[in-house]
Amino acid sequence: METIIIILFVLGYLAIAIEHNLKIDKLIPALVMMAALWAIVATSHMDVFEVNAELKELEATDIQSILLHHLGKTAEILIFLMGAMAIVEIIDFFDGFGTIKKYIKTKNKRKLLYIFSILAFILSAIIDNLTTTIVLVTIVQKVVKDRQLRLWFAGIVVIAANAGGAWSPIGDVTTTMLWIGNKVTTLALIEHVLIPSIACVAIPTFIASRLPIFKGEIEGEEDLEEVAGSSSKYGPTMLYLGLGFIIFVPIFKTVTHLPPYVGMMLSLALVATFAEIFSRKKFALTTFTQDDENQVAYHSPLHHSLGRIEMPSILFFLGILMAVAALESLGMLFHFAETLSNSIPMLGTESVGEKVSDLVIIILGFASAVIDNVPLVAASMGMFSISIDDPVWHFIAYSAGTGGSMLIIGSAAGVVAMGMEKIDFFWYLKKIGWLAMIGFLSGSVVFILMRNLVLNA
Incomplete structure (x- = not known):
């Protein structure tokens, strides 16, 4: 039966x-796969286990308990994401x-490149990289006319x-999974992954800025400040x-030691309170247009x-x-991790991460460019019984988060950009892929050097 499951x-x-x-949404095979695997486990009466991280062994349990355990852990992630999306x-x-548009005050292509790169790097650490890409590509479409x-x-x-x-516990689904799964803490993640992530974006951006495409100024007679426009009256307030x-x-979690979704629900409630107050003022003080009436139809x-999640x-x-x-x-996964660790030669210090080779994690980064990084990270969390804030988890957060940039289909950000601008797969591979690979490998080297300096100190 194990063969059938695999x-x-x-x-x-x-x-x-x-x-x-296939032209089939990926949620369909994911749900079918989930139901089929657990159905086989249940009807075949297969033994199920829970990994004991302290003893580094498997402990037998019953299927109802293990299902409830995994559903609880999964629900923590899903409720957190729903709150953030809302x-x-x-x-x-x-x-x-x-409001972000007001920062666009130059026509110089090279300066614009750095502005968008910095904005994307900072914004995605707070909101998710998918939303950041949608926001900034929309602004690019209004500012740059040359396709x-x-x-x-x-x-x-x-x-x-x-x-x-990659360096923020709230910046990417995979880092959120590691954070909620008690694999990393906020401060340690930032301390170990921030500088490698900066190298990952700074080097490709610098190289790109020297290319002929970014010389000179953007074409068009429009005033950029006029193009940027202004957000609605309460827009800046709601953004901040x-x-x-x-x-x-993360601050709430650090202080209370409660799961992150509790803090996210509190944040959602507070933001929604201000939104309700502002929306009443907004509709009371304006003359309704057709668009206003459509907005009021949403009630609040x-x-x-919540309807747009x-x-x-x-x-x-x-x-x-x-x-x-x-x-x-x-x-x-537990046994596969043992086999993997024993078969792939070590790169780096053996005392790090229960002898998990750096090469394994770098390969995971390359794999995330082809395969969705969510299941890759989910699998790695089940493979390695390593203590919280071990450098291995930080390296996995970096590799899974940044490796997907090497292919346009390798990340949610890439897929949405592909749809918004109709980016050709091979164009991206030829023009952007090599820059992303240089950035990924540069950040990996920076991470390894930083880690080894700390271990040898």
């Missing part, structure tokens, strides 16, 4: 990886992200957004409130925002995380 998992994984060719939608309800130049800007935004999300309360979540910013993404995460949990419960 075959089903591989087929499901393959269907997720080639969703664009806050982002509330900000967008007031056109809060339009070829826009493609380059979009490519650099993808690299910067993925790098920015929303981002501030998202940043508050909170209802509007990406449920397909939430269901995909549910399916893939619970499918990986099935393999973990059977002990397959």
